[in-house]
Amino acid sequence: MAGVDEVGRGCLFGPVVAGAVILSDEAAILLKAAGVTDSKKLSHNQRCRLAKLIREEAIACAIGMASVQEIDRLNILQASLLAMKRSVNKLQVKPEFCLIDGNQRIPNLGIPQETMIKGDSNSLVIAAASILAKVWRDDLIVRLAKKYPEYDLTSNKGYGTAKHTQALQQYGVSRQHRRSFAPCRIGGI
Numbered sequence: 001m002a003g004v005d006e007v008g009r010g011c012l013f014g015p016v017v018a019g020a021v022i023l024s025d026e027a028a029i030l031l032k033a034a035g036v037t038d039s040k041k042l043s044h045n046q047r048c049r050l051a052k053l054i055r056e057e058a059i060a061c062a063i064g065m066a067s068v069q070e071i072d073r074l075n076i077l078q079a080s081l082l083a084m085k086r087s088v089n090k091l092q093v094k095p096e097f098c099l100i101d102g103n104q105r106i107p108n109l110g111i112p113q114e115t116m117i118k119g120d121s122n123s124l125v126i127a128a129a130s131i132l133a134k135v136w137r138d139d140l141i142v143r144l145a146k147k148y149p150e151y152d153l154t155s156n157k158g159y160g161t162a163k164h165t166q167a168l169q170q171y172g173v174s175r176q177h178r179r180s181f182a183p184c185r186i187g188g189i
Contacts, residue, residue: 002060002088002095003125004106006080007039007133012168012184013151013158013177014141015065016080019133020087021125022095027057028124036127038120039134051135054128061128062090063136072180081106087129101126148174 006018023031035042036050055061064086066079074082085106088098097112101119119126138157145153150171152163160183168183177184 001097001099001125002091003099003101003119003123003127003129004084004088005101005120005126005130005133006083007130008137008158009076009080010160011158011178012160012164012181013068013148013153013174014137014144015067016071016076016083017063017065017133017137017140018080018083018087019061019063019129019131019136020084020091020095020098021054021061021128021132022059022091022093023057023125023128024059027059030057031128032124036124036131038127039130040120042131044138047131047135047138050128050131054132058128060091060093061132062087062092063133064088064090065137068176068178071178075180076178077104080104085109087133099123099126101130144176148176 002020002022004020006016008016034053039047064083066083071079081104095111100113100115103115103117105113105115116123120130141153141157151167156164165183173184
């Protein structure tokens with residue numbers, strides 16, 4: 001079974017990213033004891049430590065993403081589902097079943113699946129996927145922050161904080177902003 005979750009859905013900047021993870025029973029026990037839980041309940045350092053452990057212990061894990069252009073073309077829900085599908089399809093081991101965080105099934109996945117509301121809090125394998133996706137996306141945004149320093153991305157990771165919104169008004173949108181999101185429907189740079 002693969003657990004699947006996405007991160008960055010509510011951001012104004014950057015791609016939406018999904019993780020998919022397959023764990024053995026032994027790895028699940030080890031990761032639970034190590035503190036794997038919903039990525040939102042963990043500090044940055046805890047997530048980084050656990051992401052490394054998940055990558056070491058998982059039978060398979062993968063990251064999928066949907067670009068800003070895909071988000072603007074498809075809408076954020078469809079882009080999130082696309083990122084999830086890509087993460088599952090990139091797994092080195094094909095799962096027999098997928099447990100998906102949320103209430104939306106992945107279209108045309110070709111693998112039996114079930115959704116779970118609050119899956120990142122209630123399923124260890126989904127929590128592991130959420131941690132991998134969050135760490136991967138945060139690392140990407142920190143790298144992009146060097147190119148776009150005016151938006152305070154290192155601190156806000158692309159979310160619409162007051163400082164980020166103020167920078168949008170002052171500098172306009174970058175190529176990595178989601179122009180279909182209301183706060184980004186202003187001039188561009």
